[in-house]
Amino acid sequence: MKKIANSVLDLIGQTPIVKINHVLPTNSPHQFFAKLEYFNPGGSVKDRLGIAIIEEAEKTGRLKPGGTIVEATSGNTGLGLAQAALLKGYKCIFVMPDKISEEKRAILRTYGAEVIITPTNVEPEDPQSYLSVSKRLSQEIPNAILGNQYHNPANPLIHYKTTGPEIWDQTNGDIDVFVAGAGTGGTISGVGKYLKEKNPNIKILCSDPVGSILFDLFYHGKPLTPAKGYKVEGVGEDMLPDNVHLKTIDDFVQVTDKESFKMTRDLLSKEAICVGPSSAMALVGAIKYSKNLTKPSKILVMFPDSGRAYLSKAFNQQWLNENEL
Numbered sequence: 028m029k030k031i032a033n034s035v036l037d038l039i040g041q042t043p044i045v046k047i048n049h050v051l052p053t054n055s056p057h058q059f060f061a062k063l064e065y066f067n068p069g070g071s072v073k074d075r076l077g078i079a080i081i082e083e084a085e086k087t088g089r090l091k092p093g094g095t096i097v098e099a100t101s102g103n104t105g106l107g108l109a110q111a112a113l114l115k116g117y118k119c120i121f122v123m124p125d126k127i128s129e130e131k132r133a134i135l136r137t138y139g140a141e142v143i144i145t146p147t148n149v150e151p152e153d154p155q156s157y158l159s160v161s162k163r164l165s166q167e168i169p170n171a172i173l174g175n176q177y178h179n180p181a182n183p184l185i186h187y188k189t190t191g192p193e194i195w196d197q198t199n200g201d202i203d204v205f206v207a208g209a210g211t212g213g214t215i216s217g218v219g220k221y222l223k224e225k226n227p228n229i230k231i232l233c234s235d236p237v238g239s240i241l242f243d244l245f246y247h248g249k250p251l252t253p254a255k256g257y258k259v260e261g262v263g264e265d266m267l268p269d270n271v272h273l274k275t276i277d278d279f280v281q282v283t284d285k286e287s288f289k290m291t292r293d294l295l296s297k298e299a300i301c302v303g304p305s306s307a308m309a310l311v312g313a314i315k316y317s318k319n320l321t322k323p324s325k326i327l328v329m330f331p332d333s334g335r336a337y338l339s340k341a342f343n344q345q346w347l348n349e350n351e352l
């Protein structure tokens with residue numbers, strides 16, 4: 028019985044890496060690879076984070092038996108938490124902005140969580156924002172904790188401990204550039220720190236959606252243009268989370284919604300890789316960046332989740348037409 032896991036939690040991580048072949052510019056001297064996080068049991072990179080947040084809160088005594096986990100989530104962290112909470116006997120309440128796809132809300136309810144929807148287009152400090160509502164609920168509800176994925180150090184730490192070493196082992200350390208989008212920043216900060224410690228010459232690139240303020244914060248120290256809405260889910264920010272460690276990142280590239288949604292469909296039709304728009308956005312940024320590289324390079328791109336969560340959007344022609352994508 029060597030190969031049988033004790034629970035789905037033991038199946039988190041060790042996700043595969045695949046070569047990208049058919050969506051690249053012709054004659055590109057570079058090689059592109061994608062780490063497919065949809066192979067996690069809950070379908071995204073955030074499975075790693077869900078169990079990490081819970082175990083850290085148990086260890087420090089913040090989370091007690093039968094307790095409630097409240098989190099502001101664009102969906103994937105919710106599922107990572109809900110899956111671990113089911114096995115460990117905790118309740119979950121998730122607060123999500125209304126731009127998040129119907130599929131993501133439905134799956135969280137199916138996993139037994141309560142889902143509260145808040146308006147997307149309000150300032151982070153607004154009492155109606157998903158961050159404010161989740162904070163308030165975690166204070167009002169007895170025996171509740173806030174997952175706090177944007178600021179919780181357990182987030183980059185789990186990527187430093189798992190995702191980074193996996194990438195190093197799977198590639199034998201033979202990569203030149205690591206590329207990811209930043210939502211909470213946990214992935215890029217944790218993986219980036221690990222890879223830089225192994226080889227300081229590896230470049231850490233952040234792909235950022237146009238409309239996010241992270242690009243301006245990196246290059247100018249302040250937003251030059253105010254944050255504005257975009258359709259890619261889970262990445263980019265209208266504030267600077269503690270878990271976005273700008274010092275770990277070497278470069279930022281901006282990507283438009285149009286580029287991201289086109290690549291989402293190209294990845295499916297040309298590579299048979301069905302992923303969400305944030306994966307496509309990361310790859311588009313990687314391709315743009317590669318055009319300025321002087322030597323042939325190996326570029327590894329994080330693909331955070333599956334396209335199945337976006338059937339009503341990225342893979343729905345009517346929605347794409349309505350949104351001019």
Ligand SMILES: Cc1ncc(COP(=O)(O)O)c(C=O)c1O
Nearest residue numbers: 209210211212213214261305331
């Ligand atoms: C679909 C998707 N892609 C990318 C990310 C970004 O990952 P991180 O929060 O580690 O920066 C998230 C985070 O919520 C996400 O949901």
